[in-house]
Amino acid sequence: MKKIAIIGGGISGLTAAYRLHRLGVDCTLFEAGTRLGGIVETHREDGFVIECGPDSWVAEKPWARELAIELGLGDEIIPSNDHNRRTYVLQQGTLVPMPEHMRMIVPQGQAGIDSLLSSSLFSEEAKRAYLQEPTRAAELKEYAIAHAGEDESVAAFVARHFGQEVAEKLAAPLLSGVFGGSIHKLSVHAVMAPFVALEREYGSLIAGLAARQRSGASLFASLRGGLGGLIERMSAALPPASLRLHEAVTALTHTGNGWKVQAGHGQASFDTVLLATPPQQTSALLTSLLPGAAELLPRDSSSAIIIALAFREHFPLPSGFGFLVPEGSSESRLLAATFVDQKFAHRAPDQGRVLRAFFADEDLMDLPDSVLVRLGMNELTNILGHPLPEPAISLVRRWPASLPQYEVGHRERVAALEEQVASLSGLRLLGNAYHGVGLPDLVRQANEAAQWAASM
Numbered sequence: 001m002k003k004i005a006i007i008g009g010g011i012s013g014l015t016a017a018y019r020l021h022r023l024g025v026d027c028t029l030f031e032a033g034t035r036l037g038g039i040v041e042t043h044r045e046d047g048f049v050i051e052c053g054p055d056s057w058v059a060e061k062p063w064a065r066e067l068a069i070e071l072g073l074g075d076e077i078i079p080s081n082d083h084n085r086r087t088y089v090l091q092q093g094t095l096v097p098m099p100e101h102m103r104m105i106v107p108q109g110q111a112g113i114d115s116l117l118s119s120s121l122f123s124e125e126a127k128r129a130y131l132q133e134p135t136r137a138a139e140l141k142e143y144a145i146a147h148a149g150e151d152e153s154v155a156a157f158v159a160r161h162f163g164q165e166v167a168e169k170l171a172a173p174l175l176s177g178v179f180g181g182s183i184h185k186l187s188v189h190a191v192m193a194p195f196v197a198l199e200r201e202y203g204s205l206i207a208g209l210a211a212r213q214r215s216g217a218s219l220f221a222s223l224r225g226g227l228g229g230l231i232e233r234m235s236a237a238l239p240p241a242s243l244r245l246h247e248a249v250t251a252l253t254h255t256g257n258g259w260k261v262q263a264g265h266g267q268a269s270f271d272t273v274l275l276a277t278p279p280q281q282t283s284a285l286l287t288s289l290l291p292g293a294a295e296l297l298p299r300d301s302s303s304a305i306i307i308a309l310a311f312r313e314h315f316p317l318p319s320g321f322g323f324l325v326p327e328g329s330s331e332s333r334l335l336a337a338t339f340v341d342q343k344f345a346h347r348a349p350d351q352g353r354v355l356r357a358f359f360a361d362e363d364l365m366d367l368p369d370s371v372l373v374r375l376g377m378n379e380l381t382n383i384l385g386h387p388l389p390e391p392a393i394s395l396v397r398r399w400p401a402s403l404p405q406y407e408v409g410h411r412e413r414v415a416a417l418e419e420q421v422a423s424l425s426g427l428r429l430l431g432n433a434y435h436g437v438g439l440p441d442l443v444r445q446a447n448e449a450a451q452w453a454a455s456m
Helices: 011-022 063-070 109-117 124-146 154-162 164-179 193-202 205-211 228-237 279-286 369-384 410-422 439-455
Strands: 004-007 027-031 042-045 048-051 077-079 087-091 094-097 220-223 243-245 251-254 259-263 266-270 272-275 301-311 322-324 336-339 353-359 393-404 427-429
Touching (some): 004 011, 011 027, 048 353, 063 228, 109 124, 124 205, 154 164, 193 205, 251 279, 272 279, 353 369
Parallel strands (some): 027 243, 272 427
Antiparallel strands (some): 042 048, 251 259, 301 393, 322 336
16 A cells, blocks of 8 residues: 655645545645644634635636535635725825726726726826837837746836836735735746736737736635635545644655655654645755755745734725735835725624734744734724724734745746656655645645655
């Protein structure tokens, strides 16, 4: 009987274990912590559904939805309230709405152009840059072809199309909100691959997006009872004997025809290992096996602190999903905030509110929960312009080094790393350090890794 070890019980490792179980292949899942799912966690209390990590998945990517349906959660899938999809940027003490009908940095159709031209976020010069971008299609396509295969920063890519102002006012807060990193370091090939493909085919991003007009489907999707439902269903499907919680793996040894895994309760032998740990732990486990691996793994990872606040009293909020704070802003220590009950239905009882505030400052990590809650409340009060009532529920989650940074050259480094790993038969890497950070991409990677392990 084939023996497979999965190291790391976050969404990637757990999904791989579930997929192997569905394929009829036994495995052992090692998790250093006391729970499965990693940063995917849902708190349910008194009619509130509060996400402690990600709150949704990108709806156009199918893999998370397919998993939910397979787990019997199809009727639980809910769309984001896109009729109310507005996001703000903090500018000089004011929440300025981003233009509507945008696909990240690119206006969609005439409605997007009209919204852009009426926006107070941009100067007249930036608006002219948008209007001129389709007329520069041949020039932009020629550049893309001449530099095919060369990576560059998100900042350089956006500035080439729409100018530096758009890069700083729009791309920077959007990307820091998703990836927690600087657009001057993030790889455009790794984090905006669809836009790179549009440039290569059409030159103009505006023209390319118009040619590939999306349907009116919602941008995000989630589960009525929260994303924790995925974790709960997969965990329940696995044999209890296969789960080794609170058991950190401290060493991996390649024996030539298999693997020895050193964990809390001794050493065990396996034919195949799926390594689904964060980069720092992956580096430690691979150092003796592949001395060059550490240089190829993501060098930096950003941290996040989530302050979730649930209120029984209804109070006014700007219409929309929430706001972003530009990178390096002196106006607020917040990175972003989400108006949760406006983004999704079924998140609060009648007249209730749920807000989530995000910090990325490492120096806040060790502060007590009560101090972080008060800091989050104060920052929200200052930005929203009115005091908030006392929350009925407040939660703090610290996710240190949870978001690996896909810096320029990321794809090439990952390809080189995976080539090295392939030299050690029976080992595969998966997780958010390699081929995408969102739930659908992590589910896809886990499915592929499980199929690979089952066929070995």
